[in-house]
Amino acid sequence: MSDLVTGDAVVVDVQTAQLPVRVAAFLIDLLVQAVAMTLVVLVVTNSTTVADSSLAQALLILFVVLVFVGYPVLTETLTRGRTLGKLALGLRVVGDDGGPELFRQALFRALAGFVEIYAFSGGPAVICSLVSAKGKRLGDVFAGTMVISERGPRAVGPPPQMPPQLAGWAATLELSQLPEDLIHTARQYLTRRDDLSPAAEHEMGARIAARTIALVSPPPPPGVPPHAYLSAVLAERRRRHLDRLLRRAAARSAAHPHGPARSYGPAQPYPAVFAQPDGPAPPRTAAPPPASPGGFAPPL
Structure with a gap:
């Protein structure tokens, strides 16, 4: 748990996202980006209109930037701090003052993430997250943001009373x-x-x-x-x-005053207690023992 001061100068309790959860959210986003990039490569390489190899390389570079930088910027701006991976795991990017993430903050995070995550295999991001008390990577430090968990427990006080x-x-x-x-x-x-x-x-x-x-x-x-x-x-x-x-x-x-009705299939007849009529059950008599081969009943 961490204390976060909102724009109204009110201290609220939030739970910062843990590194394993952030890594899992990143892997989900990476899978989405890999699928998008594969489709782009197939379209560009198989297009008959792109005959020049230099033009094809320029288009591939453009789409790499759009997929790996434009995707987090666009999704975090439109969803107020969430990508598909963060949405799946209940994470959100917020400003240090508790406000929603702005476009410039999402752009700073995406540009820094392209360097610290993709260029250096995530080493600087992991080290900075482990050192920071709020689990910030370099992009969060530059952008003034932090990643919180919306599914974590919150300290809830007594409910307000009506004057x-x-x-x-x-x-x-x-x-x-x-x-x-x-x-x-x-x-x-x-x-x-x-x-x-x-x-x-x-x-x-x-x-x-x-x-x-x-x-x-x-x-x-x-x-x-x-x-x-x-x-x-x-x-x-x-x-x-x-x-x-x-x-x-x-x-x-x-709608269901007696609870859900119980049904019995053809292989499951009604229990005997439901088939018996009202009133005391008839007395049970012992069956006579079987007769001996000679025709005489054995003594009791």
Whole structure:
């Protein structure tokens, strides 16, 4: 686990990606790039329009750059810090301030990675990752980024409580535009606000509350402090989420009141307990012993 300071000056707990997981994600991306490069080579070498060998070599160099540099830049920019390998293993590239990865940061990482990974067989990247406390390779150091694991455990504090005076107002809130990153930032602020000085606590709370007010309607009543407003928003969101879960469970129970029906195939007849009529079972009598060859029954 590592402490990361967001753009709102709130310290959050994140889990930095471990080197073996990053290597596995890189191998997945390398497989995708190798397949793309193989297709490019086959198209260029078998194309009848490319008769000049120098033109073919220029096209191959261009496609090498596009595949090994353009692929990570494009995917990490469009998916906010994830390639196919990182997506498969739950990794993401973020800035040192906790913000999403920018285009220039993805470009710096890709250019540095082409040198430290492909030109030097990954030696500088592995050494730097082992030395860095946050597992950064040289590209992360130059770009100001780090790779985190989104599937790792997070330290979760107690859920925010609804201020009683804001319960009626919170029931009318429109919360569909509230993003997950802002929710997590507000939750971390409420968890750690007692550790802050009063001035810093009020400044951070006002900043996070201002971002929340821009996405949530109606605005809070006049005079509500930022921490109370954020507590009401998060508590109401959690209450609605629990209500949805309870409604779905009730709907499933109503659809199957006795549980799933048990079926018996032709080779599996109903058990005898279901075939017997109601009432006491008839008494069982012992079968007579078989007769002897001479016609007389043996003595009991």
